[in-house]
Amino acid sequence: MIQLTDGAIEALAGGSEVNDAILQLVSIRKIEGGNGPVRYRVMMSDGRHTMSSFMLCTQLNFMAEENLLAPNCLVLIKRHVTNTLKDGRRVVIILETEVLKPAADVKGRIGNPTPYSDGQAKAPQQAAPPAAPVSRPPLQAQIGNDPPSSASVPPPVNRAVGKDFGKKPAAPTTPGGASKVVPIASLNPYISKWTICARITNKSGIRTWSNSRGDGKLFSMEVVDESGEIRVTSFNQEVDKFFGLIEVGKVYYISKGNLKVANKRFTTVKNDYEISLNGETSIIPCEDNCDVPIVQCDFITIGDLEKKEKDSLVDVIGVCKSVGEVIRLTTKTNREVSKRTINLMDASGKMVMLTLWGEEAEQFNGTSQPIVAVKGAKLSDFGGVSLSASFSSTLMTNPDIPEAYKLRGWFDKEGHRMEGQSVTELKGSGGMGNSVWKTLADVKTENLGHGEKADYYTCIGTIVYMRQDNCLYRACPSPDCNKKVVDQYNGMYRCEKCDKEFPNFKYRLILSANISDYTNNQWVTCFQETAESILGQNAAYLGQLKDSNEGAFDEIFQKANFSTFVFRNRVKLETYNDESRIKATVLEVKPVDHQEYSRRLIMNIRKMAAK
Amino acid sequence: MMSDNQGLPRPRINSSMLSRYISKPVCFVGRVEKVHPTGKSFTITDGEGQCVHVELNYPLAEELSGIVEVIGMVSNKGAIMATTFQCLPEEKGINFNLELYNEAVKIIHDFPEHYPFEVAPAESDLF
Numbered sequence: 001m002i003q004l005t006d007g008a009i010e011a012l013a014g015g016s017e018v019n020d021a022i023l024q025l026v027s028i029r030k031i032e033g034g035n036g037p038v039r040y041r042v043m044m045s046d047g048r049h050t051m052s053s054f055m056l057c058t059q060l061n062f063m064a065e066e067n068l069l070a071p072n073c074l075v076l077i078k079r080h081v082t083n084t085l086k087d088g089r090r091v092v093i094i095l096e097t098e099v100l101k102p103a104a105d106v107k108g109r110i111g112n113p114t115p116y117s118d119g120q121a122k123a124p125q126q127a128a129p130p131a132a133p134v135s136r137p138p139l140q141a142q143i144g145n146d147p148p149s150s151a152s153v154p155p156p157v158n159r160a161v162g163k164d165f166g167k168k169p170a171a172p173t174t175p176g177g178a179s180k181v182v183p184i185a186s187l188n189p190y191i192s193k194w195t196i197c198a199r200i201t202n203k204s205g206i207r208t209w210s211n212s213r214g215d216g217k218l219f220s221m222e223v224v225d226e227s228g229e230i231r232v233t234s235f236n237q238e239v240d241k242f243f244g245l246i247e248v249g250k251v252y253y254i255s256k257g258n259l260k261v262a263n264k265r266f267t268t269v270k271n272d273y274e275i276s277l278n279g280e281t282s283i284i285p286c287e288d289n290c291d292v293p294i295v296q297c298d299f300i301t302i303g304d305l306e307k308k309e310k311d312s313l314v315d316v317i318g319v320c321k322s323v324g325e326v327i328r329l330t331t332k333t334n335r336e337v338s339k340r341t342i343n344l345m346d347a348s349g350k351m352v353m354l355t356l357w358g359e360e361a362e363q364f365n366g367t368s369q370p371i372v373a374v375k376g377a378k379l380s381d382f383g384g385v386s387l388s389a390s391f392s393s394t395l396m397t398n399p400d401i402p403e404a405y406k407l408r409g410w411f412d413k414e415g416h417r418m419e420g421q422s423v424t425e426l427k428g429s430g431g432m433g434n435s436v437w438k439t440l441a442d443v444k445t446e447n448l449g450h451g452e453k454a455d456y457y458t459c460i461g462t463i464v465y466m467r468q469d470n471c472l473y474r475a476c477p478s479p480d481c482n483k484k485v486v487d488q489y490n491g492m493y494r495c496e497k498c499d500k501e502f503p504n505f506k507y508r509l510i511l512s513a514n515i516s517d518y519t520n521n522q523w524v525t526c527f528q529e530t531a532e533s534i535l536g537q538n539a540a541y542l543g544q545l546k547d548s549n550e551g552a553f554d555e556i557f558q559k560a561n562f563s564t565f566v567f568r569n570r571v572k573l574e575t576y577n578d579e580s581r582i583k584a585t586v587l588e589v590k591p592v593d594h595q596e597y598s599r600r601l602i603m604n605i606r607k608m609a610a611k
Numbered sequence: 612m613m614s615d616n617q618g619l620p621r622p623r624i625n626s627s628m629l630s631r632y633i634s635k636p637v638c639f640v641g642r643v644e645k646v647h648p649t650g651k652s653f654t655i656t657d658g659e660g661q662c663v664h665v666e667l668n669y670p671l672a673e674e675l676s677g678i679v680e681v682i683g684m685v686s687n688k689g690a691i692m693a694t695t696f697q698c699l700p701e702e703k704g705i706n707f708n709l710e711l712y713n714e715a716v717k718i719i720h721d722f723p724e725h726y727p728f729e730v731a732p733a734e735s736d737l738f
Contacts, residue, residue: 417714595708595711598708598711598714598715599711599714602711602714602715602718605718605722606718609721609722
């Protein structure tokens with residue numbers, strides 16, 4: 001049994017916000033708007049009082065036109081704004097409402113409500129409605145910036161009212177004087193004549209298609225004004241007419257196109273509708289464009305990218321910390337395309353890889369670490385979390401927006417010292433900037449490797465001991481097989497895996513070493529590549545030396561002892577015959593980059609000091 | 612070369628710290644900016660881009676450029692009266708990152724409890 005919100009009328013009349021009021025619609029009346037769209041005035045009841053100074057915002061006109069709002073229905077007022085007229089009367093503009101019970105299902109009026117008297121000078125049959133031009137969602141300053149339809153409200157009673165609402169001077173009119181300019185946010189399919197004054201933020205290329213119904217071409221663009229943004233698509237003849245005319249970054253008056261519900265999958269543009277240009281559309285350059293913003297983005301921090309779903313479109317802004325080279329590759333459809341990856345870092349300290357394609361990739365200039373903003377980038381799960389600038393994304397370098405200045409300030413002050421932890425995990429992606437740094441004491445105190453999965457960490461360590469004996473073994477000479485061979489003592493060596501005998505073998509390294517840092521030490525195993533890096537010789541040569549010149553063999557180990565490297569290790573608890581031991585394997589060994597190490601130490605010191 | 616500095620610590624500083632070390636020995640690392648025609652002085656810039664004047668006892672024997680480490684006393688005009696200096700030639704190996712060095716210098720001064728300036732006792736003092 002739906003209950004009306006008792007006392008809501010009194011509260012609203014008193015100017016208070018009432019959240020989620022459930023009211024009954026008593027009557028609804030259409031008010032012709034002169035130059036602007038029609039308005040609907042409604043009288044609502046909370047069972048105790050009625051009040052007739054409710055207006056529907058123009059976005060909701062369709063509810064009246066489609067008879068959803070009929071006398072007696074019960075509605076939930078989800079969003080509203082209350083305006084106070086100069087004479088103290090209140091007008092409630094309904095911005096969003098839901099019909100809880102249609103009129104047909106409600107038997108008559110609930111309760112015995114009487115007109116709320118305070119502030120309501122006359123009976124509900126008042127002829128002239130108060131002007132209520134607020135047709136925008138509350139993200140805009142409510143009363144100040146209004147579409148000029150308020151200026152056309154009928155005089156005597158309402159001239160005072162008009163002054164309250166119509167603070168903005170006459171809005172720009174189109175050169176032809178056809179219709180007044182409206183904010184993008186107020187566009188909806190039920191307005192027949194409209195003009196917007198907006199800046200082009202993104203323009204796609206011309207795409208053609210060919211199907212059973214024939215051929216066609218289209219291009220699309222995104223436009224923005226102070227109230228919001230909207231996507232605009234042009235087909236066939238309109239493509240020829242407008243494609244050459246439109247320049248990204250410039251402002252135009254766009255009038256008369258089809259408004260329809262937007263296909264959200266293809267765009268991050270925040271608008272429920274999108275525009276299709278038609279034969280009546282006119283697009284005229286606008287000279288006076290200082291008020292129109294450059295771009296509308298809803299940036300999310302790089303740290304939050306992990307929370308978003310794969311393939312969703314996101315807007316991201318960050319400092320371009322590093323730039324990759326342009327590479328050419330051939331796609332599955334045998335097309336050649338250019339590709340470049342860049343790394344962006346923001347104030348969250350996190351970094352993400354962004355892939356650029358085509359001309360954008362070729363022309364990208366990453367010198368002096370610019371601020372890069374991308375609108376409508378596709379979130380991919382490649383490398384865990386990464387971004388791709390698609391056909392419809394907008395890439396901006398050093399954009400003239402407040403977020404960019406903020407980022408630049410942060411980066412110049414502290415961000416430039418940070419390493420940035422990348423959310424994109426790639427093997428050996430240049431520099432250990434993506435690593436989890438640990439001291440050898442941390443590895444033990446944090447019980448790394450004790451969990452179900454292996455743990456990975458990076459550390460700086462010094463080799464303090466190497467097991468010289470048994471560091472080499474004889475392996476199967478087949479290219480992809482490293483299995484230890486059995487000496488048949490007849491000059492042949494047998495590989496059980498390949499099930500073959502060979503007259504030769506190849507030497508391979510398994511080096512057991514102890515590495516140490518200022519906190520602790522760790523036994524690690526280095527296989528072929530990492531062992532060769534540490535010893536500075538390849539396995540074949542070492543094997544030969546061991547057999548022929550022990551002195552030289554020893555010297556190699558002496559030289560390698562007490563050398564310091566950056567180690568990337570894998571550690572896991574392994575159980576063998578009831579005994580559990582931590583096994584650490586070296587995955588990668590690199591010389592210490594002292595500048596990078598310094599920076600990291602300085603950053604850690606500063607971080608610790610700040611706590 | 613004067614050796615009266617040997618008993619005292621010679622902290623590493625940058626130009627912003629000069630005023631605190633007037634009449635004290637310091638160690639200053641910077642990039643050579645300009646050498647005076649007489650060869651008896653030159654200017655160097657530190658990691659913050661600030662220029663400092665260095666005076667020598669004897670004129671330079673050869674051209675000076677690149678990164679140089681100067682040990683000397685700070686005069687009350689904020690110049691360094693060098694007792695000795697050393698070049699860090701850039702052709703040999705990795706480039707010296709003066710800005711990073713400056714960050715490190717700031718750290719040792721911001722955390723004196725962790726980076727005390729002391730001179731190790733001479734062996735003769737231990738017995």
